[in-house]
Every structure is written in C-alpha cells, then in structure tokens.
Amino acid sequence: MTVHSSGAVKQDRTVAVFGAAGHTGRFVVSELLRRGFTPIAVARDVAKLAEFADRGIEVRGASTDDPDSLDQAFKGAAAIINCAGPFLDTADAVASGALRAGIHYLDVTAEQPSAQAIYDKFDKQARDAGVLFIPAMGFYGGFADLLVTTAMGDWEFADEIRVGIALDSWHPTQGTRITGVKNTARRMIVANGELAPVVQPAAEMDWDFPAPFARQKVIELPFSEIVVISRHTRSSELRTYLNRTALSDVRDPATPPPKPADEEGRSAQVFLVEATLRKGEQIRRIAVEGRDIYAFSAPLICEAVQRILDGRARGSGAQAPGAVFDARDYLDALAPHNLSFVVADH
Template sequence: MSKQDRAVAVFGAAGHTGRFVVAELMRRGITPIAVARDTAKLAAFADRGIEVRSASIEDPESLDHAFKEAAAVINCAGPFLETADAVISAALRAGIHYLDVTAEQPSVQASYDKFDKAARDAGVLAIPAMGFYGGFADLLVTTAMGDWDFADEISVGIALDSWHPTQGTRITGEKNTARRMVVANGRLTPVAQPAAEMDWDFAEPFARQKVVELPFSEIVVIARHKRSSELRTYLSRTALSDVRDPATPPPAPADDEGRSAQTFLVEAIVRHGEHARRIGAQGRDIYAFSAPLICEAVQRILDGKARDIGAQAPGAVFDARDYLDALADQGHLSFVAEG
C-alpha cells in the first residue's frame, strides 16, 4: 500500500481528542492530515512536518479539498449532530471510509439510517461512535455474547474515578437535549425518569459503586447488530457528579503523552436464560484511550481486515475478541472480571 493509501484525515485535529488521534496515527505509521477550521490552531502539527488543511462543515468544497488523497477520515469534531452529516457526505463523495467518536445517540442513529446504502454503493465503511462511549462497550458485549445470537439482558457498567470534561463535552452536553434511549422489551425506548440507581460490584480497584442509568451511543451501536430484550448502561455516580458540576476543570496532562490521571473500568454482563457471561477492561483517560481505539479500526480497515461495508457497528465488522486483545497487547487496556 502506498503512502497516499495510508493517509488519514483527522477532522477536528486541533481539539483535545483530535491531538491524541494524530499522535496515534503517527505511532502506527499512518500519515495524518490535520484538518480544522482555523489552521493557526494546527501550527504545532505543521512545525512537525504534518500536513494541515482548513475546512468547515459550512463549505463542502473545503471538505472535498481537505479529504483529497486520504484513505479515510476520522471525525473528532463535535457536537456530531452538527458535523457528522457534512463530514460523512464529503467522505462518500471522496469514496473514503468514515469514523467518529460520538457519544450522541441521535447522531449515530442518523448516520446508520441515512448513509448505510450510500456507503455500500461507494464500497466504504461508515463507523460512528468508534470511541470510549459507543464502540468500546460494543466490542466488550460482542465478545461476551460469543456464539449467542440473542440475550435476555445486556448491562454495561462504566466506572470512572473522575470525569473532568473537555470543552467539547460541555458544549455537546448543552446542545444534545434528545431523550436518551435504552432497549426495553426488544425495542429502543426512552429511558425512564427519574433515572434508576443501584449498586454495581465492579472488579478492583473500583469495587462496589453507586451507579445511575445513563445510556450513551453504545445502546444504538450494540442494538445495530445484537438482539436483546433489555440493553441498559449505568455510569458511576462519582463520574456523573463531576461532569454535571460546572466547576469541574478540564482534564490536565499527567504524563509525557498528555494523558490525564483518570482511570476507567467498563464491564459488560450478558444473560441468556440461566446463564450469564461477564467481561471487563480497564485503562486510563477516556479521551486519550479513544485514539488507539479508533486508530486500531482504521488500521484494520486499511489492512483489509473488515468483514463488510456500509454503516456498521464495530462488533459487526471486526473480530471483537482479537481487537480487544490487540489493544491489551499494545498496553492500552487490561482485562478484569472475565468469565
């Protein structure tokens, strides 16, 4: 594969997650093209010899130019309800793959509904929500389900020791007013209010945590290809309190890679009849972790390891267990609570 075939545009490269994604692509030998509305914010990339391009969602021609000669585009610019449509459309015009890191359920559903046929016609993949919220839980659930084609109940538990939100997270939270969805009685259904609360016995070091039902994009992603009567997500109350507090500061770098000190643990419990399967994985910094998570997908697509085309969930087009094992081998996560 030529250098041109290994180039990947990163839309929103100047943002918090975008900077991690550019660095991860370089570590993998994939040529990044840093794209943002204001190239002045990309000066640090240009100084390192990374090609920078200007584009905005209001200017389709600028997007066409920005994605020229790329094999794929990673969209890191939220709110994705505002950016995904324009960026996917540009990717399809260019005949290249599209991925993003949205946690927004309506954005994922709209991408599936609107772009599946167009992506198939173009012979490319569109994978929304290939980040910490969304794709990660889907890979865990897909692994846990294994040879089961149906689950009576799927529960995803997310424990964060803290959640210092980025400015982008704050803006998205303010603008995303859509009712959150879960799967109940086999159908996507608005989550009940007030939100359910309970205790979740996570693996160490989190142990028992108070959790609140708070579904993110993983609900729509998992439901895209896995059948279940019930599918719900629970977030630790500690994390929810942090992100809802306007005084909580943004994440601060705590190592040479710019990662924060935040730690996470995500567990998936899948039940079918009297049988239950459980898998969990832990790591550090949900924003930084989204970079190897999505770049692993890009690398597999470029290497011809995706099983299908169209608008897809990651668990439907990748070997979920092998994918997670690869991230563990790279040092990005470790498994817990498996069985």
C-alpha cells in the first residue's frame, strides 16, 4: 500500500528491479517472488534477462542515458530497487526516473558519494511527491544503521559509535571490482561531530569480535553506513572498521567471484557485524551474524519495500532506514533464517 501526498491510496505489489541481471539483482528478484511481489526485471541488455523471461517474469530493457526507456521500464511499478553499480553512474538517473513515476526508490550502494547525492538532491522532491527514497539499503549502509539505531534506544546522542565488520572471506563480484576502480572519492567518517575524511594511513587495531571470529586485525574503512547513520543519529565520533582477512581478499586480483554453496545460491561466506556505542561511561553493544553479504542484501532491501508498501514506514523524502522503520522489529523480522543475534560478552 502506497500513500501519496494527495492522500490517495494505491494498492500495488509490483516492484521494478534495475540491474536484475547482476549478482545481487538475481537474489532480489527471487526474494520479491518469495514475498509475493510481482517483479519487473530491468537491465540495459534484455538478452541477459532471458532466464527471467523463461520463468514468466516480465522483462524490460532500459538505459541510464535514455530517460524515456526508464519511464517505460518503471511503468506500473510501486517501487524501484536499483542493484546496478557503480551507483555514481546509475543512481541519479534511476532515482530521477522513480521521481517522474511518483514511486519509491531504494538502492544497495556502498558508495558514500552516491548515498549523499540522493539525500542532497532528492529529499525535498521526494517529500513533495509523498514517496520514500532510501539509498544504501544493503549490507554496507542501511544494515549498520539499523543496528546502531537499535542500540541507541533512548539515547539522543552518543560520544562514540564504532562499527566493526568481520568476514571470513570476501569473494568480490565483478560489480564490486568495477566500483572499487571507479570510486576514487575520499572516504568519510564523523570526527568532532562533523563529516571528515579518513586520516591516511588508515588506523589499524585489534577488535575482539564475538565467536566465531574472536580477535581480528581491523583497518578503518568506512562505507556508505557513515553517511546513512549520520543522516539522523547524533554522535561526536562515527567510524567503521573492516577485518584484514576480508580486505586482503578483495584487494587480491586473483580472488575468484562468489560460488553458490546451497540451493538458494548463497556462498559459504560468513559475516559478523558489531556496533559499539559509548555515552560517557555507558557502553552498548549489538552484534549479528549472517551469511553471504550479497545474498543477504536481498531480504534486507525487500523487507524495506514490503514495509513501505504495507504502510509501515514513517514519513517521506530521502531517508535513512533507522529514521523511518522500527529498527529492532526490522532486525527481528530478518531472524532466524537470514540473521542471528550474537551475545557480545567482552
């Protein structure tokens, strides 16, 4: 159910997926089907969508440099999920198409400049249209925001927020590698209450994760969660750290892409994300474990679409998930199949 600014109610379960032929896009289409939505698979090259057409899923071709093709591709949809990176190349055009169609826009960008650009450019226009634009609603970005929002609870301010990400391996997709080459913007953290670039060389330290990871060498490496969390959460310091194992994998050109390891197509990769918050002498922690950062982004973003279309989201405009959803209820909805809460006793 979508409530527009006019107060009219539109019943619709159709969701367009731009970049459906990609690794994450395929997971998203499958997750939409599992939840009872009608997906429209969209890509520049329709030939790459043959697998969807063979399954009776509507396919449409569209290009970011052809606004008319985007308008045709999004016709009849209630929301658009953008899975096509690099998002610095696609997000503006796809979000503009969503705005012209008067529908909700979500993406899974890990790119800080892309998420910030959606906030800066589309907030007022989306509010005026009565729709939600939620960038970075993937593993990197919205996921950490939901964790931090849950841990914040009744706090209105935190002196320090740290997000630690541990992966037992990181086999990057082709899209991840292309984005890594093209995204040359300086990474940002929050220091002294303001967005600021990471000081180079990036800080390294030990992080005592809960089992199964335990102590890990980590390096300061912020993704889009910094922009998303700081959108609505006040803190003096906000930083993200990634374990060295994952960083070594993704930086090694010989590391192969992910391989399916179960009937759902998920890889065997295990992740653990821990957020630690400090306010004075008080410390709060939340830690969760899951499997396959790419596959996990599908239920994560589809849960957002479902809540928006069911009327369980607050407000409109370009927003962070923690600002429009009940964060703890959201995380609970992803457990136990996609997510497990981990006791952090250190």
